[in-house]
Amino acid sequence: MDTLTNKIKISIQGVTKVFPSKRADVMALKNLSLDVMDGEFVVIVGASGCGKTTLLNLVAGFDSASQGQILLDGQPVIGITPECGMIFQQYALFPWKTVQDNVEFGLKMKRIPKAERQEQAARFIDMVGLKGFEKSFPHHLSGGMKQRVSIARSLANDPKVILLDEPFAALDAMTRQVLQEQLVRIYEKHQKTIIFITHSIDEALLLSTRIVVMTARPGRILQEIVNDLPHPRNADVQLSDRYMELKRMIWVSVQAEVMKSIEEETV
């Protein structure tokens, strides 16, 4: 894609993450390395419990690696970085703030004056199609609307990288499709670097420029697939031979790892 440059945005270098526990320490990631280029849309798939969320938390600086390091624009990530905006599956909206105030939050933290904040927030609320809901509180909104607020809130803060952890998993199929299309449009327009986690191979194929399959725990990279499907990825593309071929390939890898993790659990 033309938005891709050769600059490495995020460099994950030999990262191991161990969660100490009383019984047996859990090794969630083992010597995992991955480079994400500026402007890439990387989708990570892998069996449940293979360490995807753990990896994203390390990139966002919520947690620190046991070994190895993560570089953002060549600088090691130490502590929470607003440069990497996180979108959570559970939305994580502030229930006591209106849609408007939620979207303004990052700007308020940057001490941007009220008038400017309002104007900016309004732009992003409009972008995600929530005009007219500015004064609503989150609990009056549907799941899809909440996730759109959360996306607008993140975009308004203008992060370089957006991290999404199964953001659409809790939504119905129709809403999911609308949000997927919206996300692709935002990606194309704003040239962000995106790391997106999902369990859905179709979602991975629809959104990504590259798909990364992780092994069963401890997580490493099993396979990387450059997604060369043409845009827009409409029904024709989804019925094409190439689509089926990619889907089968990913499905086989993921399935093998899922079996491994199930076997491990039952041992």
Added chain:
Amino acid sequence: MNTKNSSNLALISIVSLVFFLAAWEIYCRMGFIEPLFMPAPSKILSRAIKMLNNWSLLGHTLASTRRVMVGFIVSSLVAIPFGIFLGSSRFFMAVFDPFISLLRPLPSMSWIPLSLLWLGITETQKYSIVFMGSFVPSLLYIIEATKNIDPLLIRAARNLGASEVDVMREVILPGALPQIIAGLKVMLGIAWTCVISAELVAAREGLGFMIMNGKEYFQTDTVLLGMVMISVTVMITDLVFRKFEKRLLPWTL
């Protein structure tokens, strides 16, 4: 349907109260009971009218209310920021924990002798009793409320660039507010018991004083009137508090 139902229930409550008062009145009028031990409701009412006319009833009520409010507000103003701070810092929680544990079991009454010694029979002494009685329980409520905040929200805020202090102001305070207010409502009741006990021991005005003074002069009707006034005043403050609560928590509507 629902409103009709609830107005019916209110009617039942009123009838029940009237019935009780009437039975009490009749029982006293028939001379079954010595008025010194239990005066009739009409006697209490005429005492109320007498005391309303010379403004003393209002004076006592306002004196107690003022003491409760000053003590309670000062205690809340200290307890809210301090509780949020302790609830979000494990280090400082450990520093203050022994003192909180030592102070917690002490009833406000137990502070009366010391407070009289230090402050004399003054207004400040009354405030201090209310403060000592409600501060530690409020603090514990607020610490608990602070700990119950969804950690995901704190994460989200930090991810959007909030500093630790921003998180306290923008996430922990509003997030804990519903629980803090529920706790403070309970504390307001406790503040009233504190002030009455302080006034029963040493005071020159206030509802507690009025009750004690009534007993000295064998005016049982004054004693009962004082008790009724406590109930009524607490009910009214509770109502005001509830109005206030709704305005503070618009998102819970």
